[in-house]
Amino acid sequence: MMISTKGRYALRMMIDFAQQGENACVPLREVARRQSISVKYLEQLASLLVQAAILRSVRGPKGGYVLAAPAADIKVGSILRAAEGTCAPVACLEDDFGVCPRRSECETIAFWEGLGQAIENYVDSVTLADLLIKK
Amino acid sequence: MMISTKGRYALRMMIDFAQQGENACVPLREVARRQSISVKYLEQLASLLVQAAILRSVRGPKGGYVLAAPAADIKVGSILRAAEGTCAPVACLEDDFGVCPRRSECETIAFWEGLGQAIENYVDSVTLADLLIKK
């Protein structure tokens, strides 16, 4: 399966942040309570999102996290790539895979590239704001 | 990652079968040699494809496997679903997952369903025949 809990939890966390208001500074403790995910695990995920520059951190008491951009400007694809490292469906499409020794004789590479493209197109077509609509 | 070696090897095996001719009866031993995959592993994959009715087996000496349909009628999606069990990007979309306890409060399910659909559309838009074009 392509998306692990890492990516799913990261997305839920980002939605939770967004739901608290565009510029709210939200501590992980609260997200953990609402989403039933341990603070320690969220810390790891948050760190990845900060590195990817889609989340900003504020240290100290009253600290927490703030979205680095309006929810409408944050693609779900960015969140997933930050959390999972990649959305590529097969290893040989990943950045650090290097040159495949079977490349020249491989009949399938173009197919996998097409699949990877279809996935990227979809996840980048949806923003965080799109997921905030109440049911 | 969504696609494991199981799916990738299954696809390579099916391409190999197709390359030997539409109605050729090909033993796994030969596929194993050409593709550098163990016969024992191929046996398991072949069994899944037979169950899915996209491959037929012929027992005994001079036996082997034959495509159950013209290559142009076999979707890559069928091969992947047979080998991997599913192409669903997240567990909660899989058939045997049951009802998600968070379903009513889940803001992400529609997104994952959309992604699953985008993936299915792509893998079902390509047939085995499409992958046979020589470079």
Place this chain on the structure above:
DNA sequence: ATTATGCATACTTATTTACTAGGGTATAAA
């Protein structure tokens, strides 16, 4: 200074993957 929060790293455990092993069973050539 105290305390609530994020930051960084390491460790542990569970699950899944990717095979391997060793038998069986059916078929058809000889």
Place this chain on the structure above:
DNA sequence: TTTATACCCTAGTAAATAAGTATGCATAAT
């Protein structure tokens, strides 16, 4: 009818990955 060939079935296992825990430090508001 013998026998080689090849499919069929079930377990087992080592390696990798995923998932989560634990510990301690850094920072800033009070």
